[in-house]
Amino acid sequence: xxxxxxxxxxxxxxxxxxxxxxxxxxxxxxxxxxxxxxxxxxxxxxxxxxxxxxxxxxxxxxxxxxxxxxxxxxxxxxxxxxxxxxxxxxxxxxxxxxxxxxxxxxxxxxxxxxxxxxxxxxxxxxxxxxxxxxxxxxxxxxxxxxxxxxxxxxxxxxxxxxxxxxxxxxxxxxxxxxxxxxxxxxxxxxxxxxxxxxxxxx
Numbered sequence: 001x002x003x004x005x006x007x008x009x010x011x012x013x014x015x016x017x018x019x020x021x022x023x024x025x026x027x028x029x030x031x032x033x034x035x036x037x038x039x040x041x042x043x044x045x046x047x048x049x050x051x052x053x054x055x056x057x058x059x060x061x062x063x064x065x066x067x068x069x070x071x072x073x074x075x076x077x078x079x080x081x082x083x084x085x086x087x088x089x090x091x092x093x094x095x096x097x098x099x100x101x102x103x104x105x106x107x108x109x110x111x112x113x114x115x116x117x118x119x120x121x122x123x124x125x126x127x128x129x130x131x132x133x134x135x136x137x138x139x140x141x142x143x144x145x146x147x148x149x150x151x152x153x154x155x156x157x158x159x160x161x162x163x164x165x166x167x168x169x170x171x172x173x174x175x176x177x178x179x180x181x182x183x184x185x186x187x188x189x190x191x192x193x194x195x196x197x198x199x200x201x202x
Contacts, residue, residue: 006064008035011053021052083120091121119158129161141170147178149187156194164202171198
């Protein structure tokens with residue numbers, strides 16, 4: 001489902017007319033063409049329109065994905081539930097998948113996911129992060145200027161694999177560089193969990 005179609009479906013569910021949404025920021029014809037998929041609109045206009053129908057951006061994205069969780073949410077839920085259940089086999093399978101994805105795409109996202117899973121595995125088995133993997137993780141975390149949900153989760157799950165001095169440094173970075181996103185509940189909770197994990201480990 002494209003963005004415009006999703007927006008129209010949500011608007012019509014709430015019984016709101018296009019005319020009532022139009023104003024100085026966006027015209028009736030712009031809204032109509034957006035809903036028909038004939039044109040795109042800026043993120044700012046989309047946020048304005050979502051506010052006008054009482055829908056958050058997260059709710060809108062979920063609707064765009066047919067009310068299924070995002071791929072990363074499914075990935076993290078699977079990793080966490082596997083860790084809680086000590087399902088080593090599934091964690092090894094997930095790690096192998098991420099390794100293959102990295103080899104196919106060369107996307108650092110998949111290599112970082114592999115490192116995250118391997119770090120989770122190190123809590124349950126004798127598996128340890130290799131020096132090059134620790135260096136890759138460190139290089140990535142040092143280059144990020146604004147820490148989002150992903151970086152906070154990444155460090156939180158890899159915290160026990162890092163030397164205490166590096167963990168302290170990155171946790172401090174997370175506090176300073178994650179400030180922009182603390183109004184998002186999920187990000188704030190992840191940051192609190194990271195701080196608790198770091199304190200416990202240190």
